[in-house]
Structures are given as structure tokens and as C-alpha cells.
Amino acid sequence: MSVLYGKPESLNDVPFTFCPGCTHGLTLKLVASVIDEMDMGDDTISVGCVGCGGYMPWFMNVDTIFSLHGRAPANATGVKRMNPDKLVFTYQGDGDLASIGTAEIIHAAHRGEKFTTIFVNNTTYGMTGGQMAPTTLIGQKTTTSPYGRDAGLCGQPLHICELLSTIDGAKYIERVAVDSPVSVRKAKKAIRKAFECQMAGAGFSLIEILSTCPTNWGMSPLESLERIRTEMIPAYPLGVFKDWEEGDK
């Protein structure tokens, strides 16, 4: 008897407290299974941050340090510099990374810090009740943009992958989605490659994951996955923005 699919060992044996259909659980499962595959469970330090992604320490069976809102890259810098042989990653949402933590993430990439950021983009502030985030799409209704986001008033959505790919210290930048089993398998490969990039000492790596928030979007979980395909991917094209191959420095 062999287990083909199941709960990864790097996840604690507690049920996720996310809303039904929230892809945070799926993303954490992917991260945990990559850690299992790399056999790094005892050598991983995660850095949690504020938002729904901040529940991560309760569910991940790895060492965790919790940081102030948006400041996970600053904490991860210290953790990785003191523990260069450990796998260090931050797990941040778009309200955290693309808004209050923009300075930290840009300068962590600028310094070429050798950790990985898992950036979960669901175009809204999920935990606080669905307010507009910098990544909210044009026309998207949120509690703070009840008539839809207006580009003249609030600007265009912020494209983090494109922004960070212009920085030399960032070595591997990819945007993936979790809207179907095919995409999920691609996302897992991307996370694995980012972790390998980090362990090879190349530099900063970031994986942006287009994710859902069924509760605050007012949709069913399946409709939310459809929205990723029809609305988010056209606005946030998938792909590798900065590539790294084994052997590159």
C-alpha cells in the first residue's frame, strides 16, 4: 500500500480554518509537499505575516517567525543571513506585500536576499472584509470601491512580478494560478524551482499565485476559479518573468 495523494507531513494534523473553497489551503498544501519532496522539513524556517496568510504558522509543521504587517521580507533577511543553510520563505498576501510591505519586498529583492517569497494574490484584502487592494482589478467592486475600481481615482492594478523582474537581485520570478489541476501542478513546479534557486544561493525568488477569495468576491468557489481564468489571467499574464537555471549565479 502506498499513498499517492494525501496530507503532506509538513502540514500539522489540524483542519484548515479558511473559508470553504479558499485556495490558501491549496497553496499551503503545495508548499508543504514541495518541502516534503526536498526533505527539508527540519531545515525550513517560514516567516508569517498579517492577513489570511498569517494563519500559516498554525497549519505548517515547520519553524516559524511572525512579523509585523508587510515586514516579512525584513525578518526573512535576518533569518536567512544568520542561517544560510536553511530554507527560508515568506508567505504573504497582496494586501500585505503589495501595499504596506512594498518597500520591504523591493529592497529585499534589490539586495538580492537569498530567500523565497510566496505571494498570494486574490485582488482584495480578504481578512478585513474585502476592501480594495493595490492589485484590485479595474471595475471590481469591493467594500471600499462599491461602484468598481476607477483607474482615474485609484490607479491601475500593481503588477508585482513585472516590477520586481526589473531588479538585478531578483533571480527567479514567476506568476502561476491555481484554477485547475494542470495549473496547480505547474504552480508546484514553480515553487520547487524557486526553493532550488534559493538553496543554490542565486538570490531572491518570488512566486506570485493568482488565488481566490470566494467569500469577499461573493461567488461560489467554482465561479471564483472561473474568474481567475476570465478576468485575472488577462490582467495578470502568467509566465516566467525572470528565469534561473541550475548553475546560474
Added chain:
Amino acid sequence: MKFNIIFNHEECKGCELCIPWCKFELISFDKSRLNKKGVHPAMIAHPEKCVGCGNCALMCPDAIITIEKTEEDRSQGKEG
């Protein structure tokens, strides 16, 4: 059976994310019962038809689906 499909029924939130990817449409909600969360949990109607692709387990955001390959299938695989 080639594969054991184990659903942790009590932790199912009824989000439906496991259902549309099964090519054989084997997964549905068990309308005859409610779990402790008050939803009809997902179940597999004909586990003997499962080919073990793992799409349901992969997409489940709560990791309640476990797929095991049975010894029986291994021996069959060697022979066939």
C-alpha cells in the same frame, strides 16, 4: 479495487472543488447525511472505477482526500 479513496467526511466544507475534474464523474455530495460542519460531504460513488489520477485530491483545499495504491494493483501491473 486498484485504489483506496479515503474521504475525511467530517472535515469536508462542501466547496465542490474536487467534483468537476473527475473525468468519470465519480464524486458527488452525499445527500443522505450531514457532517459536523452542517454540509453534505463529498463522497465517491463507485470507487472501483477510479483510475487514481489524483485531480480531486490535488484540488481539495482542505486536504481531506487520501488516495492509496493497493498491493493488488501492483501485482496486476507486473503481470499485465
